[in-house]
Amino acid sequence: MTGLPGDLEVRYRWLLLGSVILFGVAFAFGLILYVLDEGSAASLLWLQTGLVLLMASPAVRMLVASVERIRRRDWTFLALTAVVVAELALVLWRAATRS
């Protein structure tokens, strides 16, 4: 993953940074509200939102990397990514059905 000029992973680094900032802000707000009013609904909402955003951030990264590989016609990489995505779908299904 070399940072070549024009590389989407470099150009869209703001998207990756944005996902980090989003879950960081949600956690910071949630934690401040939690300290001020322990267990309040608002604090838990912010904290749960942060958790979901955090878990979504690797998926954003895979999406950007995949778009870059489509651009480069790196079909081997895309096939490998598709297998990982299928595995993650299975994980989500297990989480939803065994909770």
Add this chain to the structure above:
Amino acid sequence: MPLLVIPIIMAAGAVAGCLGALLGIGGGVFLIPLLNVGLGLELPIAAGISLMTVIATSSIVAAGSANRDVINLRLGILLQIPAVAGGLIGAESVDALSARTLSMIFAIVTGVIAIVMLTRLDRRNVILDGSVQPGSLGGRYYEEESGSPIVYRLRRLPAALGISFSGGILSGLLGIGGGILQVPALNAWCGVPMRAAAATTAAMIGVTALGSAPIYYSRGRIVAPLAAAAVLGVLAGSRAGLWMSPRARARWLKLLMAVVLASVSVTYFYKAATL
């Protein structure tokens, strides 16, 4: 839950994030003993919180510009396949294993890797001839430490896949990133330089953690305020780790990792013996 715990966990997250970004091991291996042994949280709860910090560390490494040319994405996505499968199996197996068994697994794995690291402190897995082709799964980057281009080829692909699968299982069972196993093994057995192994692993462990994190989340094993405190600490600490990474000598990185792993191993052998 006493509110005093929140700044303690935040500080622990900062240390874990710094060492995790520096060593490419997610930081969970430092956080779990503190949460589990230090604060008395159950191992699956500590693991759930740790998984969140692993994802955060990995996202920060991937979003940063440092080490970008060292990350081997093609190798990373290939190793991700067995790692995610292992993560799912590990998360589904937690309920079947006792705390004593989990502690013993942690102790044995960390102890073995510490010994492997100590025996290979001065060995390098790089080709100093910059004109040599690295192959489809190898890599090439410029190393500040030696001031020369570094080329490496991947050796023993089946071993790399097996290591990633095992790392994924450990991630799902114990909440560590899997890098604790993968970084030293890729370096020692598969010919990947320490810095490339650490950077590639740090970028991929977030996806590995996704192999088990949703299952922990759905079973209520991720305590949101504690996870938030740990992640915020990691956000601060990992920046320091990323700054230090290009400046640290490979020998010292290996030595630091070995010392940390040995300490964790002793802690968990003691814990397993006293449960």
